[in-house]
Amino acid sequence: MPSPNVGEMEDRGTLLCAVAAVAVLVSGMIELGTEVWQFYSGTRHVLFALVVAGTALAVGVMRRLPWLALALAWLIPVCQVVTGTPLVITQAAVVMIAFGLARWGSPVILWLSALSILAGAVTAMVLLGFDALRITIPSASWYLIAGTVNELGIGWQIGTFLLLGALLGMPWLAGFALRISDRARTDLARAARERAQAEETARIRDAQTRLARDVHDVVGHSLAVILAQAESGQYLADDDPAALKSALATIATSARTSLRDVREVLTTTRDSADDLDQLIGNLRDSGHEVLSSQEGMPLPLDEARRTTAYRVLQEMLTNAIRHGLRGGALIVRRNWADDAFEVEVRNAVSPGTAESSPGSGLDGMRERLVAVGGTLSASRNGDVFVATARIPLS
Incomplete structure (x- = not known):
């Protein structure tokens, strides 16, 4: 009362x-x-x-x-x-x-x-x-x-x-x-x-942070694909218009997908729950070599964990494209255990380059994972950079 x-x-x-x-x-x-x-x-x-x-x-x-x-x-x-x-x-x-x-x-x-x-x-x-x-x-x-x-x-x-x-x-x-x-x-x-x-202010700031992180993930991933395709166009033969048209079509598709995802984020302020296979498939369609493997029996994830898995994998692939060896294959490994789901992305880096974090998205990935009780590890082993995310199933 x-x-x-x-x-x-x-x-x-x-x-x-x-x-x-x-x-x-x-x-x-x-x-x-x-x-x-x-x-x-x-x-x-x-x-x-x-x-x-x-x-x-x-x-x-x-x-x-x-x-x-x-x-x-x-x-x-x-x-x-x-x-x-x-x-x-x-x-x-x-x-x-x-x-x-x-x-x-x-x-x-x-x-x-x-x-x-x-x-x-x-x-x-x-x-x-x-x-x-x-x-x-x-x-x-x-x-x-x-x-x-x-x-x-x-x-x-x-x-x-x-x-x-x-x-x-x-x-x-x-x-x-x-x-x-x-x-x-x-x-x-x-x-x-x-x-x-104070709680309302914290909620609004958290929503703003989450919105900014979503836009960063969506736009960063699409721009990385678009940039890779645009740069690859420099090496296409002048007498091969079909390859040029294919690259331009991939750029248009990536831009259209990015606009759709950004519109969804801005209108609903909810994370996308697209399937991880579709994310990997879209990357393959854009011309990138992706080697994907999956171990264990896939288990259903709740909305928060599905969203986290999708966004974290999206950011891993974005960083791999942006900071990895140009033209190198991306290795994606998914492992389903009884208590956790792990996703790992490996990409080659140029020999002799300084060891540094691949982009500023690591903090955003860690924040997402911590929100669902998960962890992130990222390290460089020789000329290979490995990022592994672990999401508990309960």
Whole structure:
């Protein structure tokens, strides 16, 4: 189930604050109707209504405007002390404000609210000590609270400080815990998105690499055949137009095949799974001498291994044509064992030439083989270069 986004969470928090503000207003109206307020004048009732309205406003805006909620939480009690208006039970909603500021306030508001809890507890203790602050709660409840504080044996001042600190500190800690939880979920969601983007980028790059390798194999093989035929045309007799036409037809066929393969790669981005015999046969038809042998009983290969075998053999033959002795025979040996399929290509090289890797396709062949758990070995033995690819069958 997908988690709600930031906008949905903000809307939900704003709605909860609005509902809590309405609850504060209703609670204030109920408190105004109690017998405690029957002995106060109409002026006190107006001040009471302002206190309740200001408290409800602070609760309602603590999600969107936490700084205003914090300012009202301080401004209302200060005005009550100045005007001599007693604290009302409805102002217990300040615990919701402490919770909201810890959960949704900015870092500055977060720590100002924490300091405000300590400062508020100390201020209330001092004001109660000088009888400058009154609370409109029933006498029985007040005596119960005072008796509980006295039973602690730590003095009413310290007891009052601890009681107020606990009443405000516990919801603040709850809001802070949810704040950390929300941030953790946000960080996890961001990490998941970044991981998905990284995986998608890696997939795209892998596809691009595979596409480039396919185009290299197809075009490199065809161009090697075309180049060999074009260069052989220099040695044809001028009075033998049939041989010239045959060479040109081979060049056209190779180019047409290359275009078809490239079009297939670009449109489907999938490797060709043509038969290895057809690949060898096409090379023979282009005029190259290829000696092919096969040992063991051919076994079916899955698509990935068939593709790898085809492309690797294609690159082996391309390198043999490009770097081998001109006019020399290419020897292709295929060996089917119980656990692996091996294909080997041998080609003669000019005596005295430096020993070097035949072309840049070896890395591409190794990458293909590694992808299916295979290996590639390439070495020169005298005037013969041997490349062997091994593909596991399971």
